[in-house]
Amino acid sequence: MVTFWGGKRKTLVTAQLHYLFMSSTWILPDDLAVPDFPADHPGPGAPVPQHWSKCFGCGDDQPTGLGMEFTTGEGLEVIGRFEVAKRYQGGPGFIHGGILMTAFDEAQGMACNAALRSAVVTAHLGIDFARPIPLGAVLELRSRVEGTVRRKVYTRSEARIVDGPLADPDVVVGSSYGLFIVVGHEHFEKGKDFVDGMPTGDQDISAV
């Protein structure tokens, strides 16, 4: 904790500095329900299909997208991977923060879908940028559902560099928490006039 005087009015300003643990506080509700493990869960290492082929996060028919690929992990964990392409640059040589946030959004949405078998949309996302992430790094995002309250789904995710420059699977380079909301197919009805393609796989969920 650091206290100092600042500004023309000499206001007392108190700032808490997190030198050691760069992570924000995210308080889960007391009435959180942990979802049942799906009876037909394939076990660790199974591919988790894209949810929509035009999706910027996971679609294989989206050339400018992240092209994230997902597999199941232990329990309800979902593991996503992508390589930080040069076009995702923010500061010279490093990933743009918004790209990392997009990856966390996608990864936690996929974890909701795998655990609950329901469509979800993002209501709130938080992110901690713990280390600079170089271009060419292969990022692995491990995400899970912490629990649900009615239609609200609370999630967590951590990113590590597992291949390429600065790879170290023991170092968390970023982390995120999310609040997703379970929605019905009518949610996507509003988008059907703007869709720019047709589903290309059985697993595709889109507005068409």
Ligand SMILES: CCCCCCCC/C=C\CCCCCCCC(=O)SCCNC(=O)CCNC(=O)[C@H](O)C(C)(C)COP(=O)(O)OP(=O)(O)OC[C@H]1O[C@@H](n2cnc3c(N)ncnc32)[C@H](O)[C@@H]1OP(=O)(O)O
């Ligand atoms: C990109 C498309 C994704 C396609 C997914 C296809 C399905 C595949 C399935 C799965 C894979 C997922 C992979 C996708 C990954 C990417 C996901 C994205 O980036 S989604 C795009 C960004 N997000 C939006 O565009 C939402 C825009 N917002 C809305 O449409 C509404 O606000 C919505 C649906 C979130 C809530 O509206 P209401 O009318 O249905 O429900 P109300 O009653 O307002 O909220 C329900 C509960 O949630 C709380 N809530 C809602 N928003 C909140 C917020 N921002 N912060 C805190 N609480 C919030 C409320 O207080 C309420 O809580 P109480 O049950 O009463 O306790």
